[in-house]
Amino acid sequence: MDIKxxxxxxxxxxxxxxxxxxxxxxxxxxxxxxxxxxxxNTKIVEKVNKGQVHNIVILxxxxxxxxxxx
Numbered sequence: 001m002d003i004k005x006x007x008x009x010x011x012x013x014x015x016x017x018x019x020x021x022x023x024x025x026x027x028x029x030x031x032x033x034x035x036x037x038x039x040x041n042t043k044i045v046e047k048v049n050k051g052q053v054h055n056i057v058i059l060x061x062x063x064x065x066x067x068x069x070x
Contacts, residue, residue, distance in 0.1 A: 006067065007038040037067055
């Protein structure tokens with residue numbers, strides 16, 4: 001299942017965990033959920049289980065937007 005992440009403004013430094021990988025996806029697992037960039041639909045998190053990834057922000061290396069994984 002694909003879930004589109006929510007685009008947010010750049011977090012204030014020190015207030016959120018921000019993952020800023022050079023390539024996508026930023027996180028890979030063995031589940032059945034993918035998170036897509038809310039702007040460009042790039043797969044930013046691949047094959048994770050529900051609830052496995054939460055409360056982080058991923059900087060899309062393709063379009064430069066900040067994506068919240070709630």
